[in-house]
Amino acid sequence: xxxxxxxxxxxxVWEGETAILNCSYEDSTFNYFPWYQQFxxxxxxxxxxxxxxxxxKEDGRFTIFFNKREKKLSLHITDSQxxxxxxxxxxxSEAGGADRLTFGKGTQLIIQP
Amino acid sequence: DPKIxxxxxxxxxxxxxxxxxxxxxxxxxxxxxxxxxxAKKPLEFMFSYSYQKLMDNQTASSRFQPQSSKKNHLDLQITALKxxxxxxxxxxxSQEQAxxxxxxxxxxxxxxx
Numbered sequence: 001x002x003x004x005x006x007x008x009x010x011x012x013v014w015e016g017e018t019a020i021l022n023c024s025y026e027d028s029t030f031n032y033f034p035w036y037q038q039f040x041x042x043x044x045x046x047x048x049x050x051x052x053x054x055x056x057k058e059d060g061r062f063t064i065f066f067n068k069r070e071k072k073l074s075l076h077i078t079d080s081q082x083x084x085x086x087x088x089x090x091x092x093s094e095a096g097g098a099d100r101l102t103f104g105k106g107t108q109l110i111i112q113p
Numbered sequence: 114d115p116k117i118x119x120x121x122x123x124x125x126x127x128x129x130x131x132x133x134x135x136x137x138x139x140x141x142x143x144x145x146x147x148x149x150x151x152a153k154k155p156l157e158f159m160f161s162y163s164y165q166k167l168m169d170n171q172t173a174s175s176r177f178q179p180q181s182s183k184k185n186h187l188d189l190q191i192t193a194l195k196x197x198x199x200x201x202x203x204x205x206x207s208q209e210q211a212x213x214x215x216x217x218x219x220x221x222x223x224x225x226x
Contacts, residue, residue, distance in 0.1 A: 004155070032213050043117075043203050043217030044156070077153040089156065095215040100146070100169055101213055 006090050006104035014112050019077040021107045023090030026071070030092035034101070035064065035075050038087045047088070048075070079096055080111045115138050120196035121202050124223045127196050130150075133180075133191040134221045136204030145187040147179060150220070151200040162187055163210040164216040194225045 007025045012018045023033070031052040036044035049074070050057040050064045057064045061080075070096045077084055087108045091101040120135040138145060147159040160171040165181040176198075178190045191198060199223045204216040 002155075034213060034215075043205075043219045044141075044215075045217065046214055050150070054135075092214075100161060100171065101156075101215065102158070103156040104155075105155045110144065111134075 003030075003102045004090055004092050004104040006088075006107050008107060009105070011108070012112060013080050013082060015082060016034070017080055018107055019080050019084070019111070021075040021077075021088050021109065022072070023074065023104055024070075024072045025092050025102075027092070027102075029094050030102070032093045033064070033066065033073055034091050034093075035062075036089040036091060036103075038089065038106070040108045043085075044089055052066070074102045077109075080109075082111045082113050085109060085111045114139075114172055115219065116216055117204055117206060118219040119202075119221050121221060122219070124221055126223065126225050127141050128194060128196060128225055130194050131190065131192045131195065131225070134191070134202050134204075134223070136189070136218060138185050138187075138204070138206040138216070138218075140206055140216060141185075141217070142206035142208050143184070144203040144207045144212070145181070145185075146207075146215065147189050148203045148205060148217075149200045151205060156203070159189075161210065165224075168210055182222065191223075196225045201224045 018069040025081035037047045063076045087106045090104045118139045126186045144163045201220040203220045204218040
């Protein structure tokens with residue numbers, strides 16, 4: 001059973017548009033949700049994260065919206081740039097408890113100039 | 114300069130052989146991890162170490178053995194290699210075990226033939 005699900009698998013948007021990446025989870029004990037960005041040939045890099053006590057976290061062009069009741073979250077990338085083209089992973093953990101991250105399969109984002 | 118060094122970057126091994134994947138981090142972190150990324154699968158947690166002690170092991174096979182000779186080293190020994198072991202293996206670290214903000218290395222891409 002996949003604990004963290006991401007959709008869509010692949011997403012193409014035009015430069016300047018807002019890209020919306022979705023994530024949902026099963027385990028109610030998850031309370032910390034980092035998003036990682038991965039470029040080909042590199043390791044994932046932490047982009048932005050949110051804890052379950054918040055419903056929104058913003059960092060520049062990147063915003064996480066979190067709905068605890070529905071166990072859903074989304075990453076919004078505004079004013080998308082070609083350099084944002086990468087694979088984005090949603091992950092979940094029990095902050096302060098088990099340290100391991102459970103990852104989704106990722107969304108491959110392509111920004112068309 | 115890379116903060117987490119993984120060696121080698123690419124590795125081709127024969128079925129049944131043994132290999133060691135090297136990981137060194139220069140972030141001063143106290144927790145280190147191994148994750149595996151296989152084709153069409155999410156990043157999967159394998160091991161976590163804190164202050165050179167094994168904290169969590171989610172790898173069923175004893176063919177995978179982490180080795181920590183120094184605080185900033187966490188190598189991964191894989192014995193009796195199988196084609197199914199083909200994957201990219203990522204080393205990661207965080208300040209403390211309960212901190213889920215990881216820094217990942219660039220990975221070792223292993224191909225078992």
